Amino acid sequence: MGKLEDFKTHLESGYSFKGDSIILGTGILDYEPIQGAQVKIPLRTMNRHGLIAGATGTGKTKTLQVIAEQLSLQGVPSVLMDLKGDLSGLAQPGTFNSHIEKRSQLIEVDFEGMGLPVELMSISNEKGVKLKATVSEFGPVLMSQILELNDTQRGVMALVFRYCDTHHLPLLDLRDLKKVLQFVINEGKEEITKEYGAVSPATINTIMRKIIELEQQGAENFFGELSFEVDDFVRTVNGKGVVSIIRLTDIQNRPKLFSTFMLSLLSEIYETFPEQGDSDKPKLCLFIDEAHLVFNNSSKDLIDKIEAIVKLIRSKGVGVYFCTQTPTDVPERILGQLGLKIQHALRAFTAKDRTAIRRTAENYPISEYYKTDEVLTTMGIGEALVTALNEKGIPTPLSHTLLRAPVSRMDILMENELDNLVSKSRLVPKYNVNIDRQSAFHLLDQKITQAEIAAANNTEVQQQKRPGRPAKETSILEDFSKNTMVRQIGRTIFREITRNLMGSISGKKKK
Template structure:
């Protein structure tokens, strides 16, 4: 009993905050939930980013759902990248059952099912608001990082953007970028050389192949107009934060497109949002599910860019939360920026797994109440180790936590419900319009066509350039005509050679 009292006091001291907070669950000691030993997360520190990790089937996605619910209930809008299609149920209220009822009693909170304001979005063929961005908005640096270009290739991309700026050529989609690159080494080669110097055809062709690789992952659906205004993420409805769910179920096997989109989104938010200072709660929270897809195929430059944005974006009042299987899926430089950690169970099937678990345990505060390595392999579904930053930025004590149940549906929406949600969206009407205005592709096409027509007209207007200054053509003999024909010349040489051999052979025979 004394141990339980000591533990309760330990939790109360670590998880009691002056400002507003959300309840994540209740603490567990010796496999038994401790009633009313609630685990709170202060809203003030939610822009310090976080991690939700754990093996498959341990409840990571439900935890993400619970977390997003509580943020929305506190008026904080969220962006959720849904790669498995599990999060659309946030739009509908949940249903009470005996398991949920018992869990609510242990945690000490009532169960109040509720649907939340949800906006479905997509960067591919899924239904919802179409998210797009232009090539110009990406800029030469980001485009080069996404395509993983070397210094020479980056110089060519910078040249292309500069040339387009000088000649008012809008770069809207990949078709425009490819057209300008082709123009640089073909029709516009002389003009480019006068302004910028020679450009290697081999370098441009390498860049074009990298663009084609990006196209094969479906990027042509993402680049174009109308560009999405990230301020439309920051909305509330009846005091609840709008949850923008980006449906990515059809791009799981296209990590290049996923990382491209995620990096562009973070960059746009960072460049657009004003500095917030030290506010009482974040302006926006982003949840990136299956985060290993972002980093497993990313170059060093891309990881450095993500790290820089994660470091700086919190000053804009934005929190970023990565959801993945193990903390080792996240680069150490990025992992070091994550203040909140929710660690679900890990599985120790091999010696390598056991080594990984020991390393994972080292990422968490030392506690006298748990053997962290053992707890990591023994937790059940809906349980996790939790540590957050308190209002002074100090990590709270590690707490084995029984997580609260979602108040929304723990299942996906039906097609009819999705249709209704999409049809009632004013953002769908704003962004889901086909725009293909005159851009670099069309302008350069017209320029090339005009140049060809002018060239033909010039030839017709000055026939003397093709004939000898108006003098009648000289009559040529049949032998001269034949000599102009390459094939005839070759046949002639062959016949002459054979005749020569015959004559010489005959002469030699006579001498004998």
């Protein structure tokens, strides 16, 4: 038997699965695509996570697009974090040409251009469904990790959440959190000290500065109501899984906001979805593009949290896929949890690049058919080294693979197409509403105002009781003070009445 037949048998035995699978491409031997050597991914192991890596311009995004398409066609919904704005074309059919025809024939798959059901989403000012979460839903531990607080500051954060829970003060947005922190060391200092002990103003001020830093990255648009329900990610239309594209093109330079959102999403999915165990296909797949932005700007505690969730979320039927330039962008503890690895070409321009290539090659199974470090620098666009897990959890043979072309558009949507897609969304009317119900900010404002009124009334009574002075005699200064206070109370009451009326008129639902 010749080398070619050996190679075909090698791949066929490694990529032969009993259950449903995704055809990713065909094997390449000695830089020639081989028919009859299809490379597949079993749907059953798509909840074992994965990595899509490679230098800029080598086709990572198109590979992500192909996998999301094939999952959708198998009825599996997915969530794509789109930092470069390259993925909206999933909503429109791709065009057929001679290049795609030749590639499809080599891979032995039929090409039929089609658009997939797409939901555009955003955590900033991009078009689409506005995703939000409340501060209360994060809780003191996660909030402390995101703000990178030390042990003392974490203790204060836990105190704040405890006080708000005890006194029924909803923490909805960062304005609420800042208001409570100010209250702790000012008007509520005596009450807090009596209940929980003294709190250092310096600690509060440090936490406030960290919150302001988060606000400067646009977090005020993310924290608030109406909180997104993760079950809305798990939808199908006419048997096809909905592809939820979270458009993040305007937060590339705000990595803290990106990591905050990603961690909250993973946490909410893990806490909400029921245990599923191993099944014939995943319930949901998440694709995190430009993953290095998460890990390069995260504290050790935050990375530990991500690692823990990645380990455990598999049992919920959820697969997490990181898309980045090199495997070394992902911490080794997380990298070891990734069952599917798709490696596009790397460039060896410097000594550092060559070192990274050697380290990358060590992450892949040894193959008698390839010198992995050489293949890494010579692959063309649309080619990749692939290894997955078979249905028994055993790594499949490493294959230099010619990848199939996307069936959807390999370009972005035009502005009018984006507007049309958003206008047809069933989720936009549900989530794109402004809700400003009474929260910690408003309730503490009322409490402070009432305390000021009570203090003023007490002062007036004491003055009236002074001997030798008529009870009803008041100075010009006192008249001015009382009139000013009345005006302030009137403004506060009017503001609250107006807010309630607006809530009623717009039909906002209290959570």
